[in-house]
Structure formats: C-alpha cells, structure tokens
Amino acid sequence: MTAHPTSSHFKDNAHEALRDAPLQKALTHVRANFIERRAEAAQRLPEFEALRDSARDIKNHTLAHIDLYLEAYEAKVRELGGQVHYALTAKEGVDIVLKLCRERGAKSVTKGKSMISEEMGLNQALEAAGIEAVETDLGEYIIQLRGEAPSHIIAPAVHVNKEQVEEEFRRAHLHLPKDRDLSEPVQLLSEARGVLRDKFLNADIGITGANFLVAETGTSIIVTNEGNGDLTQIIPKVHVVIASLEKLTPTLEDVSQLLRVLARSATGQDMSVYTTLSTGPRRQGDPDGPEEYHVILLDNGRSSMLGGEFEDMLRCIRCGACMNHCPVYHAIGGHAYGWVYPGPMGAVLTPTLIGVKEGGQLPNASTFCGRCEEVCPVRIPLPNMMRHWREREFERHLSPATVRYGLAFWAFFAARPALYRLATDIGMRALHLFGRAKGRFSSLPFAGGWTRYRDFPSPQGATFQSQWRAKSRAVK
Amino acid sequence: MADAVRNPIRVGLFVTCLVDLFRPSVGFAAVKLLEDAGCQVFAPSQTCCGQPAYNSGDRATTKGLARQVMAAFEDCDYIVAPSGSCAGTLAKHYPELFADEPEWSGKARAFSAKCYELVSFLVDVLKVEKVAAHFNGVVTYHDSCSGLRELGVQRQPRKLLSTVEGLELREMKSPDVCCGFGGTFAVKYGELSDAIVTQKTANIAASGATTLLAGDLGCLMNMAGKLTREGKPVAARHIAEVLAGMTDEPAIGAAKTEASK
Numbered sequence: 001m002t003a004h005p006t007s008s009h010f011k012d013n014a015h016e017a018l019r020d021a022p023l024q025k026a027l028t029h030v031r032a033n034f035i036e037r038r039a040e041a042a043q044r045l046p047e048f049e050a051l052r053d054s055a056r057d058i059k060n061h062t063l064a065h066i067d068l069y070l071e072a073y074e075a076k077v078r079e080l081g082g083q084v085h086y087a088l089t090a091k092e093g094v095d096i097v098l099k100l101c102r103e104r105g106a107k108s109v110t111k112g113k114s115m116i117s118e119e120m121g122l123n124q125a126l127e128a129a130g131i132e133a134v135e136t137d138l139g140e141y142i143i144q145l146r147g148e149a150p151s152h153i154i155a156p157a158v159h160v161n162k163e164q165v166e167e168e169f170r171r172a173h174l175h176l177p178k179d180r181d182l183s184e185p186v187q188l189l190s191e192a193r194g195v196l197r198d199k200f201l202n203a204d205i206g207i208t209g210a211n212f213l214v215a216e217t218g219t220s221i222i223v224t225n226e227g228n229g230d231l232t233q234i235i236p237k238v239h240v241v242i243a244s245l246e247k248l249t250p251t252l253e254d255v256s257q258l259l260r261v262l263a264r265s266a267t268g269q270d271m272s273v274y275t276t277l278s279t280g281p282r283r284q285g286d287p288d289g290p291e292e293y294h295v296i297l298l299d300n301g302r303s304s305m306l307g308g309e310f311e312d313m314l315r316c317i318r319c320g321a322c323m324n325h326c327p328v329y330h331a332i333g334g335h336a337y338g339w340v341y342p343g344p345m346g347a348v349l350t351p352t353l354i355g356v357k358e359g360g361q362l363p364n365a366s367t368f369c370g371r372c373e374e375v376c377p378v379r380i381p382l383p384n385m386m387r388h389w390r391e392r393e394f395e396r397h398l399s400p401a402t403v404r405y406g407l408a409f410w411a412f413f414a415a416r417p418a419l420y421r422l423a424t425d426i427g428m429r430a431l432h433l434f435g436r437a438k439g440r441f442s443s444l445p446f447a448g449g450w451t452r453y454r455d456f457p458s459p460q461g462a463t464f465q466s467q468w469r470a471k472s473r474a475v476k
Numbered sequence: 477m478a479d480a481v482r483n484p485i486r487v488g489l490f491v492t493c494l495v496d497l498f499r500p501s502v503g504f505a506a507v508k509l510l511e512d513a514g515c516q517v518f519a520p521s522q523t524c525c526g527q528p529a530y531n532s533g534d535r536a537t538t539k540g541l542a543r544q545v546m547a548a549f550e551d552c553d554y555i556v557a558p559s560g561s562c563a564g565t566l567a568k569h570y571p572e573l574f575a576d577e578p579e580w581s582g583k584a585r586a587f588s589a590k591c592y593e594l595v596s597f598l599v600d601v602l603k604v605e606k607v608a609a610h611f612n613g614v615v616t617y618h619d620s621c622s623g624l625r626e627l628g629v630q631r632q633p634r635k636l637l638s639t640v641e642g643l644e645l646r647e648m649k650s651p652d653v654c655c656g657f658g659g660t661f662a663v664k665y666g667e668l669s670d671a672i673v674t675q676k677t678a679n680i681a682a683s684g685a686t687t688l689l690a691g692d693l694g695c696l697m698n699m700a701g702k703l704t705r706e707g708k709p710v711a712a713r714h715i716a717e718v719l720a721g722m723t724d725e726p727a728i729g730a731a732k733t734e735a736s737k
Contacts, residue, residue: 011665018671327654331671365665367658367672368531370625384572390533399533403664407529411537414523415544421521428497439731440704449663453670454701457498457729464491464500468519 005354007338010361017332026159027333030152034324037268038375045264055261056379058254059246059315063306069215069248070297076218080280082293090120093242093298097122097207098129100240100294106131106204112222112229113137114209115153115318116242116298118340119353122207133207134199136228138192145172151334153341154266154320159333162188196228206232206290208278210243211317212258213295216251219279220295223262223272230276239278239290244298246314258317261377266319301353309388313348315378322372322382328365337362344372348385356389360398363389425466432461484516485602488552490545490591492562493524494693495714499728502693505720506558506594512720513602520548525557527565531659535573542570543580546587554601555587558594558716559692560623561659566591568626593623594716595691599632606639609721614644616685617715618676618699619652620692633691633715640718648683657698673702681708687727688712700728 006013017023042048062069074084087093093116101109109131111117123144126133135144139157143150145168150156157165166182169191182188208229210220220241222229233239249255263269282289305311323329323343334342339359341349347366350359363386372382393399413420435441435458443451450456462470487510491503507517526541545566549555557563567588574580598604617637623629630652637645656662656672663669676699680688688703688710690696700712711727726732 011667014665014668018667327656327672327675328668330675331668365661365668367621367654367656367661367669369621369654369658371621371652371654374625387531387533390531391535392533394533394535403532403660407532407534407537410524411529411534411541414526414541415537417521417523417544417548420523424497437731439726440701440729442705447663449666450701453666453705454673454698455704455729457697457700459498460500460725462500464496464503465519465521467500468503 005339005358007350007354007359007362008357010336010338010365013336013338014332014365017336022161022164023159023333026161027330030158030324031330034267038265038321038324041264041268041270048261048264051257051261052377052379055258055317055377056315058249058257059378062248062250063246063311063314066245066248066306069250070245073213073215073218073248076215077280077295080218080293082218082280082295085294085296087296087298087300090298090300093120093296093300094122094125096296097240097242098125100238101126101129101131101205104204104238106238108132108199108203109134109205109207110199110203110232110236111135111140112206112208112232113140113156113224114207114242115150115340116209116244117207118149119300120242120298122242134196134203136196136200136232137224138189138226141192141196142168149335149340151342152320152323153318159335200231200235203232203236205238205240206236207240207242208233210241210247211262212249212255213243213247214249214252214255217279219252219277221255221275221277223259223275225273227274230274233276233278233290234288237290238292238294239281241278241295242298243295244300245302246316262317262319265321265375265377305352310348310352310385312380313345313352313385315380316345317378319377321375321377325371325375327367327369327371344382344386345380348382348389351389356392356396356398360389360393421463421465425463428459428463429461432459435459484514486551486553487515487517488549488555489517489519490522490525490549490555490557490562490566491519492557492559492693494697495558498697499693499714501722501725502558502714502716505714505716505722506556508720508722509594509598509607509716510556512608513598513604515602518552522548525562525565527562528659530565530569530573539573542573542584546570546583549587553590554597555591556594556597557591558714560593560620560627560629561692561694563591563593564622564626593627593629593691595636595719596627596629596632599635604636607636607719609719610641611718611721611723612642613687614646614685615687615689615718616646616648616680616683617651618648618655618680618688618690618695620690620695621654623691624652629691636719637689637715643718646683646685648679648685650679655695655699657695659694662698669698673698677702677706677708680710686710689715689718691715696728704729
C-alpha cells in the first residue's frame, strides 16, 4: 500500500484543493475536454450502447467463472515459457518484484503506467532497495519528479500546468542550459524523450501493468498513447507484468469488444495510439523481446468482492470516464481523495481496498447525480455501490453522530404523519413570519452548513397539507 | 371525454416534503395542471418518501417510510410528484429496497409502476400537448439529476414550456450538470456543494435568462439561495408554477416586493 492514505481527511483535502489556484486552472481542462470528446466518439458509433451492454456481459461472465479463466491463463503463460506469480496482498506483490530484481542484480527498472504499481507502492519499495525506478509515461514521469501520486487514473499529471512541468525539468535535469526554451509542450516532450531514451536502453527490468490478460492466448495487453510501454517491455531482458485479477478476459475476441468502448470512454479516441500484445518471452527467431516474462497477479482484496454487493465494481476497465464526468472530481481533482483511485470508482474501491474506516468518507462525498453511471462503459451502478458503503457505515455506527441523531429526530416525525403535519405547519408559519420581509435568511440557527454559502429561502407560510385540508373542509 | 368525467383518473399527489413545507404554491400548481388534464387529485396524509434515510444508509427507516407511503396511496391509479428526485425514489428505488423481502417486493414493484414525475406524467401518460399559460420573460431550465437520469425527464418540460405564451427558453451551458445540492450533501459537504453551485449560477447568469426553472425544489432552493447571495438578478421558480400560470407568489427566496421582477 502506498505510504499514507489521507482519505479520512477528505474534507480538509478538498478544502485545500479548492484554494489551490494552479490546480483549479488545470481542472478547467478536464471539464472542457474529456466530456465533449467522449460524447462525440459515442455519437460516431451507432452500436456504442449495444457495445456497452456487451462489455458488461463479458465482464460479468468472466467474473462468474474467474477460477476457470485464471487456471487457463496461467497454464497458457507457462506453456509459452513465462511465469505466473500470485500475490494475495500488495506487500506480497512488492516482495515478488524485489526478489526478481535481486536475483538478477537489477540496478535500474523502467516502468510503463500502472495503477497497480501505485496500489503496491512499488516505486517507494524499489527506491528503498536501492533500485532506480523510472516512470516512462510522460505524465507519470512528471509526477514522479514532483514526488506526487497520480491525480487521475489515465491522465496522472492532469493537475499540473506546463509552467510547473518546465520548473520541474529545470530542477531535475541538471544538463539543461538556462537559455534552453521550454515554453511549449512539444519542447517539454522532446526534453523528456531525450532523458528517457537513455533509461530505456539501460534498464535491467521493464515493468508494465496490463489492461487485459487473455486466458485464451496467455497474452497481456497494454494500451498507451506514447509508445513508452513498448520500449519498457521490449528492450530489457526481463519483462514483469503486474495486474490485478479482474483484468482477466476470456478471448481476444472479447478484448476487441472491450477495446472498442475503452478508448472512446476514456479520451474519445476510436482506439488508443498503441495497443500492444505480449505473449510470453522472446521465441526463437523473434527479432526482439525479453528473455524472461513474468506475470504477478495481485488480489489485494478483490476476491473478497466476488459474490458480494461490490462485485459489479470488478467490471471496471479503468477508463476514467466516471471521474471525467463527476462534479465533485471537477471541483477538487484527484489528490483530495487521498489514495490511489479518485472519483466515483475510487469512492467505491478505496474503502474496499484500504478499509472503510480510512476510506469511508469517499462514498459519502457524492451528490448521487448519476452521471458516472450514465457514462460507465461497463455499466457499473456507481451511486448504488456508494450507497451500499453508506449502509455498511450506518450498520457499523461509523456515520457521524450528528447525521445519526439528525436522522433519528427527523425519522421520529416522518413516521407519525399527524404529529408531523402539526409540527411542520407551526414551524413553517413561524419561520415565514421571520423570513417574509426579505423572502430569505442569510443566516439561520441549525442551518449554518447551508447559510454559510447561500441564502435559505423563506417558507410561504402554512404547509401545503394544512391548506389542502382547510380547502377540503370548506368544500364539504 | 365523457368517460373521463364519469371515470376520471385518480391521481395521488405526492407533494414532497420540501413543497409541503416551503412552497405549497407548487403543490397547488401541480393540482391545477392535473385537474386541467382531467384527473381527480387526492393528497392523502403523507410525510416523506424516505430518500434522506436511504441515501444516508439507514435502510430500516427507509423501509418503514416506504411502507407508510405505499399504504397511504394504495387506492390511486397513479402517484405523481412535482420532483424527479422523490419520484425517482418511489419509481426506481422502492423495488430495490424490498428486493430481499419476497412478501413486499411484488407490492413495491406494482406500486412503483404507478409512480411518475409531474411533467413527464402530463406529457407521456396524459398526452398533454400544450398548456394554457402565459409568462412574459426569458427562462432557462435546469435538468435535475434524478429526473433526468433515473426517469428520462428532459424533452417533456421543454415541450410544454414551448407552448407557454410569451415565454422564451434560452438554454444555459451544461443544463444537465448537477447543481451541487444532493440532499444532505449540501450541508455535510457545504464547501464542495458551494463550489459546484457557483459553477451552476455562473452558467445560469451567462444564459441571459431572468428566470430559472427546474422540476425539483431542493435544487431550486440551492440555486436560488446562491443566486440571491451573489446578487444575481435571476428569479427561481418551479416549472409547475409557470406551466399552471400561477406565478403570483414571489419567486423562491424573493420578498413580496420583488415579486414583480
């Protein structure tokens, strides 16, 4: 697990994020770009909605038979000369990677983008073991220099502005002459490319994640837009794939359907620029490829989600559409969520993976606007999943006392219609007397949480029910 | 029509807590719209659909309230609410709520099938094509989340608004994006809610409309409260008031003297 989750301080994190001017500027790009591009991509493909159904069904089918597909996948990888390692926890996963590195005397590791690596806290562990780990996805590289976690699952540095990237490069790249122009994105890109080229060529081990693991063929698949994943896995002698269980997919045919919804949902591209299939180590006659091919399959709490109310979450293909469309994410970005996965998918996954005590705030911090579910390519009912967490918290008395008492007080009246009618009628008439002059309250006892930010409209006077009853009596 | 007079559709008005307490005029506007369309309207004794408890994870309280609602409206042909969010709870969430209770799940499904949001009920069920109302002004319409995404309310309000004499509808940017209300969210996460509603009121003001309409009083109280706090000269009303031609009451959060604005 990454060093210190701060999800339990979500409110404070959000408070900071709302005051972070560069972050707020960067977030306007999320609001502006992702949504329109996804909508256009979906529109261009008449069968898009049907494909979403199909994607959901493929994932459900796989999860229902995951034991079978795991066995088939493992057998296939071994048959091809690769090795499969099972890691029950993040720590076990880290230990396997470190062991592989030590046994091969590895000093330098290049990495393709992987959220599982973040979940394992792999970079910190490698560094602590004296092994240089270099992120090769541009966004990941930038945040690695900044010592940050990703703030978005597909656009890890979406919170960073280009001026900040320049600043970081000038700090870290000591070879840079002061007068070198780095004001344009393309110049930043070529600077990063130059630095990374060396790292690619000298790495002992390449570590990538996987978007899909294909049971039929023993193939691992990554999709990228920069081609860094290919260089990471082809050049070093050893390729290590780290992936969680639910990346398993039965056949290449299934993958091709999932690919059709993945990029469209994520960036609005028909396909990502690179879709790279790796099937075992280099075979005789292959022009390139690693000598060793390892797959580390991470569970880290996922098998406990099978068969339960959070199983739907295991369909997630990590496209990021839910956060791209989330008003809460738009307001505060990803870091405020305090661990690896932000946005609606993170709000469901985080309590599952690091515990409800640490992550329980996240599923509460949603308006349930439902836009995430509306765009999810595998139709995960995200608001319902968040509500399940709220139920678990309520059952375990983890909800804040104010909420519990407030709810109990309100429920007492709501369950007694006659008393409710009487009390609300008196209350509203009184409130009306105080509020009628202005029509609103700029502050109100017991409603500070509301009136601190907005006025509270005054009631009109007698309640609807009391007026309706009076009218009915008059008619009779 | 003769048949309708002899045997009118019996509609139970689920008035919603917020309309009941804060803006009864919306309830009476709903009654007028339903009666104009030939319905016989009942408003049985009622409190809340249970949504605040449901969304706070308190399933037991929600079930108790849901049983109370189903009993109160048992005799109605339809149950109609001037709110997409409360109607969504009745129409979509009650069956989920009782999915694990065989003796109640069938009852909940049958009940839910009779529940509608007001404007979509007028258009989709009663086949209302136009309203006899007049409203002089430029309005913009906010699509409240539950109505839009749980019940598909989007086309219907715009259709009826287009028949209001004197009314011009000017769409705001992103009318389908949440206003940040989210029930208890607005108070539990006030600062976040504020950030979201601030985006919303900016879009409302930029539309150039002088009146904001929506189908949910919760969202409206949130947006109206922010508009008045910011001093933005936009009046906020429930769409039923305009469709029924009942706009004599001051706008939401406005004083009597501001009523003429």
